[in-house]
Amino acid sequence: MEKRPGRYYNRNYNRNRDRNYDKNTDKNTDNNTDKNIDKNADNNIDAIDKKESDVRERKAEVKRVTSETDIFISLNLDGTGQSEVSTGIGFFDHMLISFAKHGLFDLKVKVKGDLQVDCHHTIEDTGIVLGQAIKEAVGDKKQIKRYGSALLPMDEALILCALDLSGRPYLVFDAEFTTDRVGYFDTEMVKEFFYAVSYASAMNLHIKEMAGANNHHIIEGMFKAFAKALDQATIKDERIKDLLSTKGAL
Numbered sequence: 001m002e003k004r005p006g007r008y009y010n011r012n013y014n015r016n017r018d019r020n021y022d023k024n025t026d027k028n029t030d031n032n033t034d035k036n037i038d039k040n041a042d043n044n045i046d047a048i049d050k051k052e053s054d055v056r057e058r059k060a061e062v063k064r065v066t067s068e069t070d071i072f073i074s075l076n077l078d079g080t081g082q083s084e085v086s087t088g089i090g091f092f093d094h095m096l097i098s099f100a101k102h103g104l105f106d107l108k109v110k111v112k113g114d115l116q117v118d119c120h121h122t123i124e125d126t127g128i129v130l131g132q133a134i135k136e137a138v139g140d141k142k143q144i145k146r147y148g149s150a151l152l153p154m155d156e157a158l159i160l161c162a163l164d165l166s167g168r169p170y171l172v173f174d175a176e177f178t179t180d181r182v183g184y185f186d187t188e189m190v191k192e193f194f195y196a197v198s199y200a201s202a203m204n205l206h207i208k209e210m211a212g213a214n215n216h217h218i219i220e221g222m223f224k225a226f227a228k229a230l231d232q233a234t235i236k237d238e239r240i241k242d243l244l245s246t247k248g249a250l
């Protein structure tokens with residue numbers, strides 16, 4: 001009869017495992033002196049301190065309430081694209097969900113706006129709060145790439161977005177819409193939204209429609225291109241030791 005090495009191996013394995021288990025249990029009992037516990041606690045605290053200074057969570061929560069709007073936004077720049085969005089304007093929800101998905105940000109947006117007036121305050125103020133959340137989440141800007149850009153196609157539409165987290169707000173917006181509305185979203189509010197984001201986050205933001213015919217595609221292309229550019233600008237590069245600026249300030 002042939003030998004069955006598997007069985008022998010298993011038997012030895014089990015025997016050794018039991019023996020080692022006993023040995024380790026005794027050893028651990030012996031080592032659990034007060035001195036060692038203190039030492040381990042100190043090491044753990046040091047490790048936590050180091051981790052917190054090296055890897056700050058890049059998150060923000062901003063709430064803003066006026067007589068026109070009540071807005072809450074939470075943003076995690078190092079997310080996975082999950083979102084929970086409710087603005088009362090279906091197309092705007094669709095745009096913000098796309099922004100989160102394509103920027104790989106985790107985003108919560110809850111807005112109660114004066115939609116009985118029109119969509120203006122709701123969209124503009126959401127831009128202000130999103131800009132504030134971006135600024136807070138980006139934080140000290142250490143090691144980030146600072147610049148980001150995307151050339152994003154969406155069927156016939158082609159959108160260019162370039163941005164600089166410079167600390168100097170500036171918007172250049174170049175697009176033409178051929179309808180007044182997409183759903184309950186006024187197309188003239190696209191520029192107002194990005195203006196609010198750029199000023200509240202102190203970002204230099206360029207958005208240009210290179211080609212396009214369908215207004216839904218053009219606007220969606222803008223939100224996705226903005227997401228891609230912002231994701232790129234906020235990525236950390238370990239070659240950058242401090243701030244990516246010859247001035248030493250952003």
Ligand SMILES: [Mn+2]
Binds near residue numbers: 094216220
């Ligand atoms: Mn769409």
